[in-house]
Amino acid sequence: MVAPANTREQIIDTAYQLMLQRGLNGFSYRDISEPLGIKNAAVHYHFPNKMDLVKALVEENCRVLRTSTAEFMAYGGAARPQLEGLFSYTRKQCQCGRPICMPGALAIDYDELPDDIKQLNDRFIADSSRWLTRVLELGREQKEFSFKGDPRIKALTILATIQGARQMARAAEDENFLDKLFDQIRLDLGITS
Amino acid sequence: MVAPANTREQIIDTAYQLMLQRGLNGFSYRDISEPLGIKNAAVHYHFPNKMDLVKALVEENCRVLRTSTAEFMAYGGAARPQLEGLFSYTRKQCQCGRPICMPGALAIDYDELPDDIKQLNDRFIADSSRWLTRVLELGREQKEFSFKGDPRIKALTILATIQGARQMARAAEDENFLDKLFDQIRLDLGITS
DNA sequence: GACTATACTTACCTGCAAGTAAGTAAAGGA
DNA sequence: TCCTTTACTTACTTGCAGGTAAGTATAGTC
Numbered sequence: 001m002v003a004p005a006n007t008r009e010q011i012i013d014t015a016y017q018l019m020l021q022r023g024l025n026g027f028s029y030r031d032i033s034e035p036l037g038i039k040n041a042a043v044h045y046h047f048p049n050k051m052d053l054v055k056a057l058v059e060e061n062c063r064v065l066r067t068s069t070a071e072f073m074a075y076g077g078a079a080r081p082q083l084e085g086l087f088s089y090t091r092k093q094c095q096c097g098r099p100i101c102m103p104g105a106l107a108i109d110y111d112e113l114p115d116d117i118k119q120l121n122d123r124f125i126a127d128s129s130r131w132l133t134r135v136l137e138l139g140r141e142q143k144e145f146s147f148k149g150d151p152r153i154k155a156l157t158i159l160a161t162i163q164g165a166r167q168m169a170r171a172a173e174d175e176n177f178l179d180k181l182f183d184q185i186r187l188d189l190g191i192t193s
Numbered sequence: 194m195v196a197p198a199n200t201r202e203q204i205i206d207t208a209y210q211l212m213l214q215r216g217l218n219g220f221s222y223r224d225i226s227e228p229l230g231i232k233n234a235a236v237h238y239h240f241p242n243k244m245d246l247v248k249a250l251v252e253e254n255c256r257v258l259r260t261s262t263a264e265f266m267a268y269g270g271a272a273r274p275q276l277e278g279l280f281s282y283t284r285k286q287c288q289c290g291r292p293i294c295m296p297g298a299l300a301i302d303y304d305e306l307p308d309d310i311k312q313l314n315d316r317f318i319a320d321s322s323r324w325l326t327r328v329l330e331l332g333r334e335q336k337e338f339s340f341k342g343d344p345r346i347k348a349l350t351i352l353a354t355i356q357g358a359r360q361m362a363r364a365a366e367d368e369n370f371l372d373k374l375f376d377q378i379r380l381d382l383g384i385t386s
Numbered sequence: 387g388a389c390t391a392t393a394c395t396t397a398c399c400t401g402c403a404a405g406t407a408a409g410t411a412a413a414g415g416a
Numbered sequence: 417t418c419c420t421t422t423a424c425t426t427a428c429t430t431g432c433a434g435g436t437a438a439g440t441a442t443a444g445t446c
Contacts, residue, residue, distance in 0.1 A: 039426080048406095107293060181346065
């Protein structure tokens with residue numbers, strides 16, 4: 001035993017990337033252990049079965065969301081910078097290997113997920129949409145945004161668009177694909193500047 | 194040998210459902226052969242390896258697209274009915290088992306796909322967006338729709354929204370989730386009726 | 387009636403994925 | 417110094433996934 005160097009966290013980091021790149025059935029314990037220079041069973045030590053691991057990944061995802069939205073809100077709390085925070089965060093995430101988002105990665109396996117993971121994923125979606133709903137309400141009040149309909153549905157629509165766009169971006173040759181769709185989302189919010 | 198009953202087509206039908214429900218790595222040759230009452234190797238006879246099968250499924254998907262859009266256009270060629278055709282077609286498809294769409298199912302495995310399948314999938318996306326672009330252009334000309342920006346980007350945005358929405362619908366308890374997002378898409382197109 | 391192609395079945399092989407049981411090395415108390 | 421806990425490794429097991437090779441039944445052709 002040389003450097004203890006939190007193995008658990010390294011496993012989560014590696015698995016998190018793999019999950020968003022290849023999906024639940026697209027990576028194995030070996031794919032995690034090999035690059036870390038540890039044995040297969042070491043991963044099982046920390047996460048006895050794969051669903052334990054996936055649960056940790058979804059929890060990690062929730063943690064990332066909280067950190068990010070807190071950061072966006074620190075931009076002064078105005079609507080537009082918060083929306084731009086979401087866009088630039090998404091763009092940044094997609095620069096390396098074009099990972100998709102967690103709900104997108106889990107969607108295909110949704111029926112086989114244990115209830116607790118479903119609930120965590122549902123909460124992630126609920127939390128994201130609640131945050132964005134408030135941003136949209138704020139933006140509409142302050143006349144920064146103009147759009148029709150229920151802010152909650154509009155928020156879910158935007159999140160669905162981003163989820164789909166990240167997946168389409170994997171096939172798109174256009175390097176600026178995501179940005180073009182972000183532009184359209186802005187236009188649909190009545191943002192012209 | 195009793196009823197020849199096109200086995201190949203039955204395999205495609207079964208695999209098509211499985212693909213959109215569980216994704217490429219979520220089903221096996223056994224999952225196809227068992228319900229059809231044939232042997233594993235019979236599937237290999239028609240599709241020597243899994244990518245041969247996937248290729249046939251993506252081709253099937255392109256065929257379905259052509260049939261559907263031709264049907265929507267038969268509604269008289271006006272923009273609004275064609276858009277509604279897309280919505281009702283999507284709604285109908287999602288009634289049983291909430292399958293996601295083919296590009297969504299392939300997205301997670303995109304990097305491992307052989308080039309010919311990538312190209313078929315790209316063509317599917319190109320064909321869909323081309324069709325929707327024309328519908329949007331038509332609708333804008335005829336003052337049925339009002340939206341800002343490039344119709345092609347708007348079309349891609351709507352397709353991304355639907356792709357994401359179908360995935361989110363799997364987690365949503367709300368039975369009318371898809372319809373609510375369709376309503377929002379209409380609102381964003383300036384449709385009020 | 388022999389020959390050929392089609393559409394399978396039977397009976398395998400290989401490899402890997404998930405998971406487990408038992409052993410071990412180091413660290414930290416009591 | 418012994419004991420316990422933590423964090424692993426070694427060395428398996430099980431099962432299934434994808435794939436193949438060889439045999440067989442039927443239909444149609446010459």
